[in-house]
Amino acid sequence: TINPQRLWDSLMDTAKIGGTEKGGICRLTLTDLDRQVRDWFRSQCEALGCTVAVDQVGNMFATRPGKRSDLSPIAIGSHLDTQPTGGKFDGVLGVLGGLEVMRTMHDLGYETNAPLMLVNWTNEEGSRFAPAMLGSGVYAGVFDRAFADSREDRQGVKFGDAIESIGYRGDAVPGSMKFGAMFELHIEQGPILEAERKMVGVVTGVQGMRWYEVELTGREAHTGSTPMNLRTNALLGTARIIERVDQIALEHSPSAVGTVGLVEVKPNSRNVIPGHVFFTVDFRHPDDAVLEVMEGKLMSAIPAIANEIGLEFSVKKVWDSPAVRFDPECISAVRKGTEKAGFLSRDMVSGAGHDAAYIARIAPTTMIFVPCEGGLSHNEAESTTLEECAAGAQVLLNAVLEYDQR
Amino acid sequence: TINPQRLWDSLMDTAKIGGTEKGGICRLTLTDLDRQVRDWFRSQCEALGCTVAVDQVGNMFATRPGKRSDLSPIAIGSHLDTQPTGGKFDGVLGVLGGLEVMRTMHDLGYETNAPLMLVNWTNEEGSRFAPAMLGSGVYAGVFDRAFADSREDRQGVKFGDAIESIGYRGDAVPGSMKFGAMFELHIEQGPILEAERKMVGVVTGVQGMRWYEVELTGREAHTGSTPMNLRTNALLGTARIIERVDQIALEHSPSAVGTVGLVEVKPNSRNVIPGHVFFTVDFRHPDDAVLEVMEGKLMSAIPAIANEIGLEFSVKKVWDSPAVRFDPECISAVRKGTEKAGFLSRDMVSGAGHDAAYIARIAPTTMIFVPCEGGLSHNEAESTTLEECAAGAQVLLNAVLEYDQR
Ligand SMILES: NC(=O)NCCC(=O)O
Ligand SMILES: NC(=O)NCCC(=O)O
Numbered sequence: 001t002i003n004p005q006r007l008w009d010s011l012m013d014t015a016k017i018g019g020t021e022k023g024g025i026c027r028l029t030l031t032d033l034d035r036q037v038r039d040w041f042r043s044q045c046e047a048l049g050c051t052v053a054v055d056q057v058g059n060m061f062a063t064r065p066g067k068r069s070d071l072s073p074i075a076i077g078s079h080l081d082t083q084p085t086g087g088k089f090d091g092v093l094g095v096l097g098g099l100e101v102m103r104t105m106h107d108l109g110y111e112t113n114a115p116l117m118l119v120n121w122t123n124e125e126g127s128r129f130a131p132a133m134l135g136s137g138v139y140a141g142v143f144d145r146a147f148a149d150s151r152e153d154r155q156g157v158k159f160g161d162a163i164e165s166i167g168y169r170g171d172a173v174p175g176s177m178k179f180g181a182m183f184e185l186h187i188e189q190g191p192i193l194e195a196e197r198k199m200v201g202v203v204t205g206v207q208g209m210r211w212y213e214v215e216l217t218g219r220e221a222h223t224g225s226t227p228m229n230l231r232t233n234a235l236l237g238t239a240r241i242i243e244r245v246d247q248i249a250l251e252h253s254p255s256a257v258g259t260v261g262l263v264e265v266k267p268n269s270r271n272v273i274p275g276h277v278f279f280t281v282d283f284r285h286p287d288d289a290v291l292e293v294m295e296g297k298l299m300s301a302i303p304a305i306a307n308e309i310g311l312e313f314s315v316k317k318v319w320d321s322p323a324v325r326f327d328p329e330c331i332s333a334v335r336k337g338t339e340k341a342g343f344l345s346r347d348m349v350s351g352a353g354h355d356a357a358y359i360a361r362i363a364p365t366t367m368i369f370v371p372c373e374g375g376l377s378h379n380e381a382e383s384t385t386l387e388e389c390a391a392g393a394q395v396l397l398n399a400v401l402e403y404d405q406r
Numbered sequence: 407t408i409n410p411q412r413l414w415d416s417l418m419d420t421a422k423i424g425g426t427e428k429g430g431i432c433r434l435t436l437t438d439l440d441r442q443v444r445d446w447f448r449s450q451c452e453a454l455g456c457t458v459a460v461d462q463v464g465n466m467f468a469t470r471p472g473k474r475s476d477l478s479p480i481a482i483g484s485h486l487d488t489q490p491t492g493g494k495f496d497g498v499l500g501v502l503g504g505l506e507v508m509r510t511m512h513d514l515g516y517e518t519n520a521p522l523m524l525v526n527w528t529n530e531e532g533s534r535f536a537p538a539m540l541g542s543g544v545y546a547g548v549f550d551r552a553f554a555d556s557r558e559d560r561q562g563v564k565f566g567d568a569i570e571s572i573g574y575r576g577d578a579v580p581g582s583m584k585f586g587a588m589f590e591l592h593i594e595q596g597p598i599l600e601a602e603r604k605m606v607g608v609v610t611g612v613q614g615m616r617w618y619e620v621e622l623t624g625r626e627a628h629t630g631s632t633p634m635n636l637r638t639n640a641l642l643g644t645a646r647i648i649e650r651v652d653q654i655a656l657e658h659s660p661s662a663v664g665t666v667g668l669v670e671v672k673p674n675s676r677n678v679i680p681g682h683v684f685f686t687v688d689f690r691h692p693d694d695a696v697l698e699v700m701e702g703k704l705m706s707a708i709p710a711i712a713n714e715i716g717l718e719f720s721v722k723k724v725w726d727s728p729a730v731r732f733d734p735e736c737i738s739a740v741r742k743g744t745e746k747a748g749f750l751s752r753d754m755v756s757g758a759g760h761d762a763a764y765i766a767r768i769a770p771t772t773m774i775f776v777p778c779e780g781g782l783s784h785n786e787a788e789s790t791t792l793e794e795c796a797a798g799a800q801v802l803l804n805a806v807l808e809y810d811q812r
Contacts, residue, residue, distance in 0.1 A: 083673065084673040084674075084675055085626060085673040085681075125675075126677060127677065189630075190628075190631035209630060220784055220786075221783065222757070222758055223663060223690070224756075225594070225783065226596065226663070228655050228663060229660070230597065235667075236652055239644070240649065243645050246639075250634055253634060253635075254633060254635070256634075257630065257632065259639070260680075261641075261674070261675055261678050262676050263641065263671045263674065264674075268490075268670075269668060271531070271665075271667060271688055271784065272491070273665055274667060275785070280676040284629070284630050350631070351628070352630040352631045377627065377628045378627060378628040378675070378679075379678075380626075
């Protein structure tokens with residue numbers, strides 16, 4: 001059995017790297033804070049006798065040998081990057097829970113049949129560089145390395161330059177660090193487990209998600225001397241599209257969600273009618289066919305609203321991650337591991353994107369969820385108890401052993 | 407008569423200080439670029455034998471003696487600061503047109519009865535520090551110096567610190583550099599003169615204007631895993647208020663205008679439901695009673711929209727500049743000066759705020775408008791011809807002589 005307090009202490013210690021006043025973490029991918037937590041992670045894995053490899057997009061792979069070197073490794077892990085106002089558990093629990101599994105085996109001198117591989121994926125959050133799950137996406141061949149390198153943050157810094165600047169451009173070709181299956185532990189980030197008083201979510205898949213970037217261009221003009229009928233106000237158009245995105249999601253309730261999360265107004269001056277607005281749209285649904293309908297509605301709403309006001313517009317789909325179904329054998333290993341630990345569980349589909357969603361394209365994969373308070377995530381107040389974290393790590397250990405002993 | 411080419415050359419030369427690629431100027435108040443243009447202005451005035459005084463909020467006063475030192479000076483001028491994406495004429499024409507008047511008198515060795523005082527007011531634009539017309543407001547006793555010093559830009563830099571850092575905290579107590587009347591030349595910033603093919607606007611007053619700051623607070627949460635009915639989306643509330651601000655203005659058409667110009671979303675991440683939005687509202691109308699009704703509608707819309715969504719809100723009125731009527735004697739001097747120059751003119755009320763609006767509270771004041779292309783201002787494409795600039799400076803000279811010879 002894993003050591004709950006040791007896991008908790010590691011969570012609380014690393015939470016200081018980028019820790020915020022409100023108790024969260026701001027540790028955007030490929031910043032110096034990300035470098036610090038990566039350095040710490042590498043040294044902890046090396047202390048367990050693991051070899052740590054880094055690939056060309058910064059994904060980190062710590063390998064613990066098994067009895068049989070002819071078997072493909074079993075991978076565990078998640079991501080150490082966070083949102084700008086992120087919590088202490090999103091992603092981090094999966095990596096440190098995996099580290100706790102490694103430490104437990106190390107203490108007992110336990111040898112698995114297959115090697116065990118603990119992974120920290122780069123830029124899972126997608127907040128600094130869109131799209132999300134970029135490191136695992138390159139690993140799985142969804143994106144190529146050049147695409148990843150070309151992604152720019154909102155200050156115009158390229159992914160490729162950011163990775164060089166923190167010294168985490170590794171040698172390994174993405175995808176070359178092969179494994180035979182992956183288990184990702186994560187907080188649910190939604191309200192269901194808590195509401196049903198279940199400790200474990202057996203994750204059967206991930207819903208589809210699409211991201212768009214919209215730009216509206218009108219004409220900057222004086223707020224005081226420009227009559228209402230002579231305006232082309234890009235922010236008014238944005239307001240109407242924000243409302244429409246909300247409606248589209250409600251038209252496909254209860255499963256659909258739709259959000260405008262990022263807005264940049266230019267010139268953003270109190271007495272200038274906004275001439276230009278850049279904003280993003282995030283649509284999700286478990287059924288790709290419904291997403292297609294939602295996209296159609298957005299694509300007709302944008303020109304209609306732009307025309308009402310006389311705005312120019314451009315819209316780009318920057319991400320399309322279809323719905324994913326996880327591997328039955330991996331799912332069954334999680335189910336057995338949960339029973340063995342004696343936790344109540346329920347099957348569920350993830351609302352959030354995860355590295356596991358891309359890895360599932362190339363290897364048997366699944367996930368383990370534990371509850372978080374009020375379902376709240378992407379918030380500094382994100383909260384999961386020591387017991388819940390420990391339950392997740394225990395089920396992760398059990399599932400890995402189950403899968404290893406097939 | 408003034409020298410049109412010399413005026414134009416000065417306009418084009420100073421436009422390089424903060425000049426933008428699109429042909430505008432970005433010269434925010436109390437930045438190093440503002441210091442550069444102030445230094446240039448001071449040296450040009452001194453070259454004409456003027457003494458230049460600076461007051462404690464950075465207003466600059468260049469005095470040219472008259473025949474009679476017992477008479478109060480006649481002031482002319484405007485402002486050299488610009489919007490972030492401002493044009494080459496807004497404010498600048500009033501100062502450089504005034505400089506051209508001074509230069510013309512200097513060349514001819516002409517002595518006015520009263521001294522002539524050319525003024526560059528600080529932070530007229532109100533884009534970096536709200537409210538607008540802050541320097542003239544302190545001069546006129548509308549605000550006190552401590553209030554001005556306490557104003558913060560959106561990066562949290564205080565007006566008082568910014569003025570020290572560019573070395574333009576003068577000795578003169580604001581209001582102590584007295585004058586007996588003021589004439590401000592400015593571009594119209596609206597479409598009327600151009601549409602009616604009139605060269606000069608005789609400005610009879612300025613409409614009322616009010617600025618508000620609104621903050622909405624909801625709860626940051628994950629865009630993928632948070633169902634629509636569990637959201638408190640601060641940006642959705644903002645979108646509804648932006649739409650309502652537009653409606654309120656249209657309900658009082660055609661004279662009312664209403665605009666949200668500045669929006670800041672937090673955390674501004676694609677996959678986080680916005681938890682906090684700060685934005686501004688600008689309402690204007692020539693009749694203060696109508697502004698009062700518009701404000702009432704805004705003050706009931708904000709709580710209603712916040713409640714719909716479950717948001718907390720705060721709203722502050724940060725500026726209230728009542729409608730202004732200019733001085734009949736000054737207006738008549740402009741009218742005579744226009745006739746003498748042979749230009750077609752029409753009376754008009756200013757839609758934009760101007761330093762003259764505050765100065766009118768303490769001294770006889772009026773303004774002279776010249777057309778700008780398409781009525782466009784607060785835009786890098788703002789455009790006024792050499793002939794129009796020259797016409798404005800000529801009428802300014804004529805009006806000053808007219809007033810001086812009463
Ligand atoms: N798990 C998680 O928060 N992933 C970020 C990508 C997304 O779902 O938006
Ligand atoms: N003239 C001018 O653009 N003034 C700025 C203040 C305002 O009217 O918003």
